[in-house]
Amino acid sequence: MSLQYQIVPVTAFAQNCSIVWCDETMKGIVIDPGGDEKHLAEVIQGLGVQIVHIVLTHGHLDHVGGTQALQQSLGAVDIIGPHLADQFWLQELENQSQMFGFPRTISFDPDQWLNEGDSVSFGRQELQVYHTPGHTPGHVCLFCESAKVAFVGDVLFQGSIGRTDFPQGDFETLIRSIKTKLWPLGNDVTFIPGHGPQSTFGHERASNPFVADEMPLY
Incomplete structure (x- = not known):
C-alpha cells in the first residue's frame, strides 16, 4: 500500500489543491479546495477515489473558497482544519470573496479544528498535523512519514x-515554524506548496534565501 496524490491547480491564483488517497482502499482526502469545485469533482470521479474528508491548511479564500460547494457535491464528507486561530479568516470569507472578485463565499466553521499532534486518517494512510503559524496564526501542515511527503500550504515555497503582511501574520514566527517544525522531518521529504512547483526540504535548506541553513533562527 502507498500514498498517492494528484495536484490540481485551481482559481486565478493557481492554488495547488491536492487529492490524496490510499491506493489499497481508494479512500482519500482533498486538501485546500480553493475553487473550481466542479472540475475537482470530475477529477475525483475519474480517479475513482472515495473522499472521506476535506482538509484545510489555513483560512485564506484561495485555499478554502470551494469547500462548501465541494462538500455538497461529494455528500457526507467532514471538513477538517485549520487550527482554531484561523477562525477569523473563515468568518471573513464573504468580504474576502467580494474584495478579490471571487464567487460569493459564505463564512463557515469546519466540523473539526486541528491541533499540533492530531492526525488525519483515510484508508490505511495517516497524515500527522503540525501547527505552523506565521503566514496565518492557525496554519497547519500535514506530513506522511511513510511516503516522506508534506503538504505545507503557504508556509514554504x-x-x-x-x-507575512496579512492580519496576524508574523515573519519571525513563520521562520521559526519552518526551521523547528518542517526541517526536523528530514531533508529527503518532498513538499507540495500552496502555489508553484514541488521541492524538497533539503533543497530549500541549501538554497532558499529566506530559510537556508546559514540564515539565523529568529
Whole structure:
C-alpha cells in the first residue's frame, strides 16, 4: 500500500489543491479546495477515489473558497482544519470573496479544528498535523512519514516563503515554524506548496534565501 496524490491547480491564483488517497482502499482526502469545485469533482470521479474528508491548511479564500460547494457535491464528507486561530479568516470569507472578485463565499466553521499532534486518517494512510503559524496564526501542515511527503500550504515555497503582511501574520514566527517544525522531518521529504512547483526540504535548506541553513533562527 502507498500514498498517492494528484495536484490540481485551481482559481486565478493557481492554488495547488491536492487529492490524496490510499491506493489499497481508494479512500482519500482533498486538501485546500480553493475553487473550481466542479472540475475537482470530475477529477475525483475519474480517479475513482472515495473522499472521506476535506482538509484545510489555513483560512485564506484561495485555499478554502470551494469547500462548501465541494462538500455538497461529494455528500457526507467532514471538513477538517485549520487550527482554531484561523477562525477569523473563515468568518471573513464573504468580504474576502467580494474584495478579490471571487464567487460569493459564505463564512463557515469546519466540523473539526486541528491541533499540533492530531492526525488525519483515510484508508490505511495517516497524515500527522503540525501547527505552523506565521503566514496565518492557525496554519497547519500535514506530513506522511511513510511516503516522506508534506503538504505545507503557504508556509514554504520553492525558493521562497509565505507572505507575512496579512492580519496576524508574523515573519519571525513563520521562520521559526519552518526551521523547528518542517526541517526536523528530514531533508529527503518532498513538499507540495500552496502555489508553484514541488521541492524538497533539503533543497530549500541549501538554497532558499529566506530559510537556508546559514540564515539565523529568529
